[in-house]
Amino acid sequence: MAKKRAFEIAFVGLKPGLHEFNFDLEDQFFIDKDVQDMTHPKAHVKMTLEKNSGFMLLKFEVGGSAAVHCDRCGNPLNIDLWDDFKMLVKMVENADEMNEQEEDPDVFYISRGESHINVEDWIYEFVMLSVPLQNMCSPEKxxxxxxxxxxxxxxxxxxxxxxxxxxxxxxxxxxxxxxx
Ligand SMILES: [Zn+2]
Structure with a gap:
């Protein structure tokens, strides 16, 4: 999964309807991104792509685990990564312009001539958003x-x-x- 091409989805070749893609991300993926506040992250992202004419709906389901430190005492902790995210990708003529104007972070535009879409940045962003904001030992600990x-x-x-x-x-x- 270290290959960049793994994140390139050739959607032109896909039939209308639902398609599933799976991504397993381990240490190297996060090392490349210079992630420092968690160690040994293991994330699985199931991406469902619903192809329609003129737009695609992407759903990312994140699961996994990582080691972090308790914000309160600094002890090592294991946390679960668990969340899901949606992205609406619209095909338009003037994608760059539309992306500049769009305020909704869940909407992205690609130009009609496009054949591939790279989902690496979204996958990275969504995995990082799945990390709890606060990491604490459980109350009983x-x-x-x-x-x-x-x-x-x-x-x-x-x-x-x-x-x-x-x-x-x-x-x-x-x-x-x-x-x-
Ligand atoms: Zn603690």
Whole structure:
């Protein structure tokens, strides 16, 4: 699946109706994209292409897993990638112009003369959008061995120091006020 051509869909040759494409993405795909905040991602994308005259409806179903770090304590975590996305591809005469004007991110234009469509960027984008925004140890693991106590202690300490520092500054500010 490392081959670029794998993402080129020759849709001209397809009959009207539904067609299924499957993409298995592993480390190398993400290394090439310089993805750094997750390791050993494995994603499977099932793409369904519904060909109609004048437009195509693409549906991407993302599944998979990756290793990330807990936002709270930094412990390694495994997460599931799971989501689906749709893309409407319309064939028009002035595709570039239409793409510039289109505000809906789920609509894309290609020119009528086109025979192939490259879905690599969409697949990458949709896999990345399937990564949860926040990664945290589950509530029952927080404070337990899974949600590293030492790190949490340090964070608490730093927070306390910060608060004391802020309090000192506040007093300093008041002193200045008093002197005036
Ligand atoms: Zn944690």
């Amino acid at each position: 927080m404070g337990g061995p899974q949600c590293n106590n030492e790190v949490l202690e340090k964070l608490k300490e730093m927070e306390q120091q910060q608060n004391e520092h802020n309090a000192n500054n506040l007093w300093k500010g008041l002193d200045k006020f008093k002197n005036n």
